[in-house]
Amino acid sequence: MRKHVKGNVSWIGYVDWELESFHGDDYSIYNGSSQNAYLIEEEKTVLVDTIWVPHRFDFIENLKKEIDLHKIDYIIANHGECDHSGALTTLMEEIPDTPIYCTANAVRSIEGQYGKRGWNFHVVKTGDSLDIGNGKKLIFVEMRMLHWPDSMATYMTGDNILFSMDAFGQHYAVEELFNDKADQCLLNREAMKYFANILNPFAPILTKKLEEIGKLNLPIGMIAPSHGAIWRTDPLQIVENTPSGLMPTRKTRLPLPTIPCGTAQNPLPTRSLRKSMPRARIQSSRSSISPSPIRMKS
Numbered sequence: 001m002r003k004h005v006k007g008n009v010s011w012i013g014y015v016d017w018e019l020e021s022f023h024g025d026d027y028s029i030y031n032g033s034s035q036n037a038y039l040i041e042e043e044k045t046v047l048v049d050t051i052w053v054p055h056r057f058d059f060i061e062n063l064k065k066e067i068d069l070h071k072i073d074y075i076i077a078n079h080g081e082c083d084h085s086g087a088l089t090t091l092m093e094e095i096p097d098t099p100i101y102c103t104a105n106a107v108r109s110i111e112g113q114y115g116k117r118g119w120n121f122h123v124v125k126t127g128d129s130l131d132i133g134n135g136k137k138l139i140f141v142e143m144r145m146l147h148w149p150d151s152m153a154t155y156m157t158g159d160n161i162l163f164s165m166d167a168f169g170q171h172y173a174v175e176e177l178f179n180d181k182a183d184q185c186l187l188n189r190e191a192m193k194y195f196a197n198i199l200n201p202f203a204p205i206l207t208k209k210l211e212e213i214g215k216l217n218l219p220i221g222m223i224a225p226s227h228g229a230i231w232r233t234d235p236l237q238i239v240e241n242t243p244s245g246l247m248p249t250r251k252t253r254l255p256l257p258t259i260p261c262g263t264a265q266n267p268l269p270t271r272s273l274r275k276s277m278p279r280a281r282i283q284s285s286r287s288s289i290s291p292s293p294i295r296m297k298s
C-alpha cells in the first residue's frame with residue numbers, strides 16, 4: 001500500500017517489524033526497520049529503489065496494485081546492496097527494457113549479485129539530471145563510500161526532496177512515515193546508532209560531500225532515506241546534528257544518552273540551543289561493521 005509523501009511522490013516500501021539484526025548479527029534491531037522505495041508520478045513515472053530480496057514478491061504485488069508496471073518510465077538504483085536492489089530481478093522480468101539509472105559502480109554491484117542480464121543501465125555522475133516532466137527533474141549526486149563505492153543520492157527539484165539512500169536513515173519502523181510522527185527519543189537514538197554503525201568510518205567523506213551538495217545550491221525541503229523515518233519537519237536537523245554536533249572519528253566514543261532526546265510533548269531543542277550542546281563522543285564501531293558481501297574496486 002502506498003503512502004503519500006509529498007506532491008506526486010509516494011512511499012512504496014516495506015515496513016519490516018520482524019527484522020532483528022542487520023549485517024548478519026552485528027547490528028541489533030529492536031524497533032523494526034523499513035526498506036523505503038519511492039514512486040514518483042509526474043509526466044514520467046519513476047521508481048526510486050526497491051526492497052530487500054525476501055520481500056520482493058510482496059513488493060511487486062503491492063506495486064502492481066498501485067500502478068501498471070509498464071507505466072514505469074525510469075528506475076533509479078541509488079545503491080546496489082541487496083536491501084535496496086532485492087526486487088530488481090522480479091521487476092525486470094516484467095519490464096525488462098526499462099532504463100535503470102545508477103552509478104558505474106552500481107552496475108558492477110548489481111551485475112555482481114544477479115548476473116549480467118542485459119538490463120538497460122544508464123550510468124550517471126554527480127550533476128547529471130533526468131527530466132521527469134511538469135517542470136521537474138532528478139539530479140544525481142554520487143555518494144561514493146557513503147556507505148558503499150556505488151552509493152548515490154537523488155535530488156528531486158520542485159518538491160526539493162533529497163532521496164539520500166542509506167545516509168541519514170535509521171533502522172526504526174515508523175508506520176506513519178515521518179520524523180514528526182515518530183517517538184523523538186527513539187528516532188534520535190536509532191539515527192545515531194545507525195550513523196555509528198553504518199557511516200561512522202566514512203564521516204570525513206560525509207563532511208566533504210555535504211559541502212559539495214551545499215555548493216549545488218539545492219534547497220532541501222525533505223530528506224527521504226532508504227531506512228526509517230522521512231525527515232519532513234526541520235529536515236536539516238539530521239544533517240546539522242550529524243556533522244557539526246555529532247561528528248565522530250574513529251578515536252572518539254559514543255555514549256548514546258548524550259543524544260538529544262525529545263518527545264511530542266517535549267520536542268527537541270531549537271537549532272540555536274543545539275549549537276551550544278556538548279559534542280557527543282562516538283565510539284569506534286569498525287568492529288561492528290561486517291564485511292560487505294560483495295567486493296568492489298572503488
Ligand SMILES: [Fe+2]
Nearest residue numbers: 079081147166
Ligand atoms: Fe547499504
Ligand SMILES: [Fe+2]
Nearest residue numbers: 083166226227
Ligand atoms: Fe540499506
